[in-house]
Amino acid sequence: MLSKVVKEKLVAIVSKENFDDAKTERLVYSYDSTPNLQSMPDAVVSPRNTKEVSEIVKVCNQYKVPIVPRGSGTNLCGGTCPTEGGVVILFKYMNKILDLDEENLTITVQPGVILVDVANAASAKGLFYPPDPGSMKIATIGGTINENAGGLRGLKYGVTRDYVIGLEVVMPNGDIIKTGGKLAKDVAGYDLTRLMVGSEGTLGIITEAILKLIPMPETKKTMLALYQDLEAAAKTVSKIIANKIIPITLEFLDQPTIMVVEDYSKIGLPTDAKAVLLIEQDGSPEVVNRDIEKIIEVCRQEGAVSVQVASTEEEALALAAARRTALSALARLKPTTVLEDATVPRSELAKMVRAINEIAEKYKLQICTFGHAGDGNLHPTCPTDSRNHEEMERVEMAFAEIFEKAVELGGTITGEHGVGVMKAPYLELKLGKEGIAVMKAIKQALDPNNIMNPGKVFAKEDRKRVVITNQGSAFRDDDKNRVVVTQ
Amino acid sequence: MTTVKEKEMIQEQFKVRMNEDELLNCMRCGFCLPACPTYIESGYKESHSPRGRIALMKAVVDGLIEPDEDFERSLNLCLGCVACETVCPSGVKYGHMLEEARDIVSQNKKYSLPTSIVRKTVFEGLFPHPNRMKNVTGLIGFYQRSGLQSIARKIGFLGILPEHLALMEKVLPEVATVKEMKNRPVHVEPIGKQTHRVAFFSGCLMDSMFMKTNDATIKLLQLAGCEIVIPEDQTCCGALHGHYGEKGGSKDLAKRNIKAFEDLNVDFIITNAGGCGAFLLGYDHMLKNDPIWSERAKKFTEKIQDVSEILVSVNFHKRVRLELSSQIITYQDSCHLRNVMKTASAPRLLLQSIKGAEYVEMKDADRCCGSAGIYNIIESEMSMKMLDYKMEQAKDTQAATIVTANPGCLLQMKVGIEKEGLSNKMRGIHIVDLLLEAVKQ
Numbered sequence A: 001m002l003s004k005v006v007k008e009k010l011v012a013i014v015s016k017e018n019f020d021d022a023k024t025e026r027l028v029y030s031y032d033s034t035p036n037l038q039s040m041p042d043a044v045v046s047p048r049n050t051k052e053v054s055e056i057v058k059v060c061n062q063y064k065v066p067i068v069p070r071g072s073g074t075n076l077c078g079g080t081c082p083t084e085g086g087v088v089i090l091f092k093y094m095n096k097i098l099d100l101d102e103e104n105l106t107i108t109v110q111p112g113v114i115l116v117d118v119a120n121a122a123s124a125k126g127l128f129y130p131p132d133p134g135s136m137k138i139a140t141i142g143g144t145i146n147e148n149a150g151g152l153r154g155l156k157y158g159v160t161r162d163y164v165i166g167l168e169v170v171m172p173n174g175d176i177i178k179t180g181g182k183l184a185k186d187v188a189g190y191d192l193t194r195l196m197v198g199s200e201g202t203l204g205i206i207t208e209a210i211l212k213l214i215p216m217p218e219t220k221k222t223m224l225a226l227y228q229d230l231e232a233a234a235k236t237v238s239k240i241i242a243n244k245i246i247p248i249t250l251e252f253l254d255q256p257t258i259m260v261v262e263d264y265s266k267i268g269l270p271t272d273a274k275a276v277l278l279i280e281q282d283g284s285p286e287v288v289n290r291d292i293e294k295i296i297e298v299c300r301q302e303g304a305v306s307v308q309v310a311s312t313e314e315e316a317l318a319l320a321a322a323r324r325t326a327l328s329a330l331a332r333l334k335p336t337t338v339l340e341d342a343t344v345p346r347s348e349l350a351k352m353v354r355a356i357n358e359i360a361e362k363y364k365l366q367i368c369t370f371g372h373a374g375d376g377n378l379h380p381t382c383p384t385d386s387r388n389h390e391e392m393e394r395v396e397m398a399f400a401e402i403f404e405k406a407v408e409l410g411g412t413i414t415g416e417h418g419v420g421v422m423k424a425p426y427l428e429l430k431l432g433k434e435g436i437a438v439m440k441a442i443k444q445a446l447d448p449n450n451i452m453n454p455g456k457v458f459a460k461e462d463r464k465r466v467v468i469t470n471q472g473s474a475f476r477d478d479d480k481n482r483v484v485v486t487q
Numbered sequence B: 001m002t003t004v005k006e007k008e009m010i011q012e013q014f015k016v017r018m019n020e021d022e023l024l025n026c027m028r029c030g031f032c033l034p035a036c037p038t039y040i041e042s043g044y045k046e047s048h049s050p051r052g053r054i055a056l057m058k059a060v061v062d063g064l065i066e067p068d069e070d071f072e073r074s075l076n077l078c079l080g081c082v083a084c085e086t087v088c089p090s091g092v093k094y095g096h097m098l099e100e101a102r103d104i105v106s107q108n109k110k111y112s113l114p115t116s117i118v119r120k121t122v123f124e125g126l127f128p129h130p131n132r133m134k135n136v137t138g139l140i141g142f143y144q145r146s147g148l149q150s151i152a153r154k155i156g157f158l159g160i161l162p163e164h165l166a167l168m169e170k171v172l173p174e175v176a177t178v179k180e181m182k183n184r185p186v187h188v189e190p191i192g193k194q195t196h197r198v199a200f201f202s203g204c205l206m207d208s209m210f211m212k213t214n215d216a217t218i219k220l221l222q223l224a225g226c227e228i229v230i231p232e233d234q235t236c237c238g239a240l241h242g243h244y245g246e247k248g249g250s251k252d253l254a255k256r257n258i259k260a261f262e263d264l265n266v267d268f269i270i271t272n273a274g275g276c277g278a279f280l281l282g283y284d285h286m287l288k289n290d291p292i293w294s295e296r297a298k299k300f301t302e303k304i305q306d307v308s309e310i311l312v313s314v315n316f317h318k319r320v321r322l323e324l325s326s327q328i329i330t331y332q333d334s335c336h337l338r339n340v341m342k343t344a345s346a347p348r349l350l351l352q353s354i355k356g357a358e359y360v361e362m363k364d365a366d367r368c369c370g371s372a373g374i375y376n377i378i379e380s381e382m383s384m385k386m387l388d389y390k391m392e393q394a395k396d397t398q399a400a401t402i403v404t405a406n407p408g409c410l411l412q413m414k415v416g417i418e419k420e421g422l423s424n425k426m427r428g429i430h431i432v433d434l435l436l437e438a439v440k441q
């Protein structure tokens, strides 16, 4: 519960209708897209401008009230779950595109703008904003910057980080700073822009962002290749790139995923195929045609059993259907869907997929793997049931092994979903004690009272990943201020 | 107000009756948010989004919150348009959960006396009885013809009604006499070579207030070569009951309809109101646990088809010459027709085949117009916001004719046209009425 003073001060800043502490209104901000995790905030506030954000932060800093900035709550790492209560900040008013600058090729936006609206505004002017996470129709700019979201085009065009060139940030003490600008070059001091990207709301609140745009590629071509052998698919991936071709899309589905997708959408995939590659190239027509020709050749050389190239838009959509429906097909299998994003260097792809399949077998789980083969970012996905505690334990152990394996192969525990609550226990695996110490020092320097999204990124104790308690979903009851089990 | 006792009972019932698998099946991905009209119009409030509503239902089941006023508010403000279901990667059956939740709330609540009398009259005394429906609608006709309407309008009596109801009164179709309504055909022969034998679900409101549209439907089916059977003992589909927490009532109606259509030996059961059609389609789910009725319900629902689908499937638009004076026409989807019956391209195809007229697609034609059964009367503020948005889009098309495929949507469009002061240059019409107008023989 917020104290009376804090409540009064917050109401004075945002006005009564933009402060809510009714139980239902708090409940709907107690979760995000992370399975099985829920915890009540004490209040929800919706500031209308940067000044209000700054004033809110000052009050919270003074009274040491946790702040959880929230976009659309689609992150998969527990990043917006108010595990320590406090105030959820929404950006529903701060959702305007402020400026599209065709001379500097930039777009300036507020944090609540939905990603797809940025992409559309850009393409209306023949420009392109490449980051395209699967959630782009609902994810906000604030959320994608703070998770450094990726997508299907990461291999060729990079991720969110590569397009953020300037920020306005409210720091944990309420100061408002501006970093970067409409500049391609800027070496004035530390690169604070990059520090803020991917900081998961733990270092400050982004209130404005300048994003870089690039010219829209002229055309795009889509093709699909099927393999009877996992290694052959993986080798194709490496060989395409060794041929100095960087496709815009290089997506992969493993056999368990193919079976599930075919069962759901009946698009005619052979269920005995061991791997599917969806490949797309964009650019000028000459380059696209030349690259696609070469890619077809590589696929054949590496023993693809079938190679199809789309000649129309509809055909392209049909070929992409397998990849597009993967999540829908998987999500329908069981009530709970655990979607992860272990990432390895491209060259280790086959090893990683094989290891995942072995681990799934060892723990008697169904784990389907699909993902961005081009950049080694895999999505091992486990359809399960959070009410089955014994199975959830196994899910827990299986993913721990998957993360270990990824790091062992020179990869990471998360390629694009972020650390949040869920990966915090594994962060040391990737960074080592020393790496964590550096990050903690930064956090401590900027946010000494630990009010910004506390409990995220750094593990409190040796806590498990999939479920906080081994009993089921953990729920923080605000009145008693402790974690209670709900199932 | 909901009393403490009522809240406890509601909570208990939630635990017992809500489908836990379905609640858990929502992975909270938020993909449904941009599709939800109430989320958008409420200024992006999660409590008025599908994900939020499901979370609230689950929280009541889990005992994390009480089913208090705010909770009910969230459920009440939902349009039931199920646009959320069409984009859900997890295939969550939101519509079913909503119906169940509303039923639990309304069955465990004592409404204030006036509300409870109205509910009883409407749900038990009126809709299940075709003849009474006709009498009541007949009263509207009497009101219109007797001159009472023009007197009422002159005295400004309607000024005391809320804006929306007053507009509604203005746009009601000219209603047939009770005698006409009670003298309906039961069997109609095809014109030309027979293509199908079909049954026609005439609907309670359609067969009274919108009788002329039903006549037009029958005529089109005839022209499409259909022999048409119209069973006399059919009744209201029960949608209103189902959507407003009177599940028991809708089950009885379902059984009566299944029986009425069972032994007719027809290829299809044709509907011309998206709202009814979609509800009929849900009979199998509604009766799935009923050993006697589940199979029969399944057979029934397999035959349900919207009139535009059958017209397209027999190439009506190619057999019959369709022509209108030069004008732009646009189409507003009926949510239930589109999202539940999955009929979206057939009506568009038919409209595009009309010579002389130009079809222009309206932006967000698939977004709910805010009519949603009786939502526009109960939640008129939200409904009007949605209508205003809709009219903006309609105006952008420069259309002279807005076509719909459901009576509720049609009335709402007409209200919108009145409200915008556009009645001299824009009209709202049911698709079958427009098609019949375009038929050149």
Ligand SMILES: Cc1cc2nc3c(=O)[nH]c(=O)nc-3n(C[C@H](O)[C@H](O)[C@H](O)COP(=O)(O)OP(=O)(O)OC[C@H]3O[C@@H](n4cnc5c(N)ncnc54)[C@H](O)[C@@H]3O)c2cc1C
Binding pocket: A032, A033, A068, A069, A070, A071, A072, A073, A074, A075, A076, A079, A080, A091, A111, A132, A133, A134, A135, A138, A139, A140, A141, A142, A143, A144, A145, A146, A147, A148, A149, A150, A151, A152, A200, A201, A202, A204, A205, A206, A207, A327, A416, A417, A453, B028, B029, B030
């Ligand atoms: C089905 C599905 C598919 C997905 N696919 C992808 C994918 O392909 N690639 C990918 O990278 N991710 C993916 N995601 C994850 C998720 O959508 C992204 O992380 C997205 O960027 C989150 O955006 P959001 O607006 O929902 O942010 P939220 O979830 O609300 O917040 C994310 C983080 O940002 C912080 N935050 C939000 N706004 C601000 C602000 N203004 N200032 C400071 N901090 C802020 C929050 O505190 C939180 O830590 C997927 C998720 C789902 C459910």
Ligand code: SF4
Binding pocket: B025, B026, B027, B028, B029, B030, B031, B032, B033, B050, B051, B054, B084, B087, B088, B089, B090, B091, B092, B094
């Ligand atoms: S789209 Fe489906 S699974 Fe996702 S939040 Fe909405 S109802 Fe839940």
Ligand code: SF4
Binding pocket: B035, B036, B037, B038, B039, B048, B049, B050, B053, B077, B078, B079, B080, B081, B082, B083, B084, B085, B094
């Ligand atoms: S039925 Fe319509 S109004 Fe209700 S939650 Fe779904 S999309 Fe929103």
